[in-house]
Amino acid sequence: MSSFLSGAWVEIDQAAFKHNFREAQRLARVLLEPVFNRQVEVLSVVKADSYGHGMLAAVKVFRKEGGRFFAVSNVNEAAVLRSGGFRDQILVFEATLTETAGAMVKLAVTPALCTLEMARALDRAAGKAGKLMPVHIKVDTGMSRLGVWYADLLPFVRKVLKLDNIYIEGFLTHFPVADSDRKFTELQSEVFSDTVADLIKESVPFKYLHAANSMGLAGYKNHYFNLVRPGIMLYGLYPDKSLRGKVDLKPVMAVKTRVLLVKTIHRGRGISYGHTARAAKDTPVAVLAIGYSDGYFRALSNKAEVLLNGKRCRILGRVTMDQVIVDISQAGRVKTGDIAVVLGRQKSGEISAEEIAAWAGTINYEVTCNLGNRLPRVLK
Numbered sequence: 234m235s236s237f238l239s240g241a242w243v244e245i246d247q248a249a250f251k252h253n254f255r256e257a258q259r260l261a262r263v264l265l266e267p268v269f270n271r272q273v274e275v276l277s278v279v280k281a282d283s284y285g286h287g288m289l290a291a292v293k294v295f296r297k298e299g300g301r302f303f304a305v306s307n308v309n310e311a312a313v314l315r316s317g318g319f320r321d322q323i324l325v326f327e328a329t330l331t332e333t334a335g336a337m338v339k340l341a342v343t344p345a346l347c348t349l350e351m352a353r354a355l356d357r358a359a360g361k362a363g364k365l366m367p368v369h370i371k372v373d374t375g376m377s378r379l380g381v382w383y384a385d386l387l388p389f390v391r392k393v394l395k396l397d398n399i400y401i402e403g404f405l406t407h408f409p410v411a412d413s414d415r416k417f418t419e420l421q422s423e424v425f426s427d428t429v430a431d432l433i434k435e436s437v438p439f440k441y442l443h444a445a446n447s448m449g450l451a452g453y454k455n456h457y458f459n460l461v462r463p464g465i466m467l468y469g470l471y472p473d474k475s476l477r478g479k480v481d482l483k484p485v486m487a488v489k490t491r492v493l494l495v496k497t498i499h500r501g502r503g504i505s506y507g508h509t510a511r512a513a514k515d516t517p518v519a520v521l522a523i524g525y526s527d528g529y530f531r532a533l534s535n536k537a538e539v540l541l542n543g544k545r546c547r548i549l550g551r552v553t554m555d556q557v558i559v560d561i562s563q564a565g566r567v568k569t570g571d572i573a574v575v576l577g578r579q580k581s582g583e584i585s586a587e588e589i590a591a592w593a594g595t596i597n598y599e600v601t602c603n604l605g606n607r608l609p610r611v612l613k
Contacts, residue, residue: 285605
């Protein structure tokens with residue numbers, strides 16, 4: 234119903250969710266299981282509302298495929314999962330604000346720990362609740378964001394081990410340049426492995442090691458990690474074009490809008506705000522019900538294309554808050570109420586998130602997060 238009441242909407246292909254999760258499982262089996270000689274678990278990254286695809290819908294499908302471990306950005310996202318009825322293990326990446334310690338204990342999540350202040354706050358909160366709380370320790374091997382610098386890890390761990398109400402379940406790191414600097418990423422893996430080896434020598438107990446995000450999982454052989462952490466690939470998007478042909482992914486998201494009006498703009502007339510485009514000749518156009526308030530970037534002005542009747546139609550002039558104007562000269566018969574595809578397939582045509590990202594000067598992650606978080610969703 235929402236697709237008919239709204240001028241623009243997102244369609245989510247749940248079968249594609251399933252396919253991509255199985256592909257992540259397959260890669261984990263190929264790359265890791267022969268080494269560990271046991272099943273490697275998939276930690277599904279569902280932060281940012283599953284990159285705009287709908288966290289609750291995604292988790293529902295992933296659970297049916299055997300997923301039992303999910304990663305979110307913050308405690309609020311964890312609360313959404315818990316309120317949705319999901320009782321599986323949740324890793325929270327942002328775990329530095331001590332005022333969230335009580336909520337994390339109450340929600341029974343697993344924080345990605347990197348400060349002693351938070352460790353002590355969690356220990357106090359868990360003690361008051363009579364609980365023993367697992368934590369994963371985030372190790373900074375070159376991201377320079379959240380994390381304990383790898384050279385400082387051992388003394389940090391020794392202090393955490395003295396706390397009574399939390400225990401170390403795992404260690405993780407993150408790859409910042411896996412798509413652009415293979416040598417540095419491989420060095421990160423070695424540093425992480427060597428650092429953990431030092432912990433093992435000191436008999437530090439833990440269950441999980443993980444670093445393999447989508448690019449790490451699909452593009453590198455991480456023989457010493459036993460938990461994989463795919464994000465963007467679960468939604469059918471490639472973290473780097475080099476993985477096409479190596480991994481079979483299916484896009485989950487399609488974005489569609491409706492034609493509000495069909496008209497002719499006569500030669501010489503300016504188009505949209507600022508008149509950044511003018512009609513070189515009498516031009517048939519369609520006004521579509523999507524704009525930057527819906528997450529369709531203003532940077533796409535005079536660049537992007539949409540599909541009408543399966544044919545590419547270029548945006549003329551600036552993207553406005555609620556509408557865009559497109560040239561329908563090559564689209565055949567178009568009428569008010571027709572459906573245009575902004576992202577996805579229509580007949581033999583396709584507009585990809587990567588293509589939109591290139592027009593806008595950004596990445597495919599940002600495309601789906603913006604469109605998916607603002608528009609109503611229809612599950613298929």
